[in-house]
Amino acid sequence: MSCVYFIRRKSDGMIKIGFSTDASRRIGEFSGGAGMYEMLGTIDGDKAAEGALHQRFMQHHHAGEWFRPHADILKFASDIRKPQPRKPKELSQEWKRLLRVVRTLDAKQIAENCGVSLRTAQNWQAGRNEPSGDHLVEMMVQFPLMNAAVQIVTGRLSLNAL
Secondary structure, three states: OOEEEEEEEOOOOOEEEEEEOOHHHHHHHOOOOHHHEEEEEEEEOOHHHHHHHHHHOHHHEEEOOEEOOOHHHHHHHHHOOOOOOOOOOOOOHHHHHHHHHHOOOOHHHHHHHHOOOHHHHHHHHHOOOOOOHHHHHHHHHHOHHHHHHHHHHOOOOOHHHO
């Protein structure tokens, strides 16, 4: 989800009004790390919304996307919501049904065959997240048991056929 964010530089109080698809991660992308910056808040919006906010606060403009720390900007930023922690993505019902089979496979082999890290394969097995379609297809190609399980879950193969 895209948003317009307000970040304050702690050294001088300057405020950046910027656009991002992930404001929580954006703060860490600034040089010097997150300790030098404070996320004031975000508001849903696109590049046009960012431009409108730049216009709204133009009298406090400093340079680029940076603005002087004026009460108008600080009030606006305090009135909008702060970024919420991400909720874990809900696993698909199909993946939940496939987990029993995935957990029987060797995580190292999954990682090697799918071109992902061992940690990613372990996260799939633990049900913390699920593979992309391409990775699932690769698992079906490399592991016949996985292929059969996917076909059963999707209704393409009956248990009676086995």
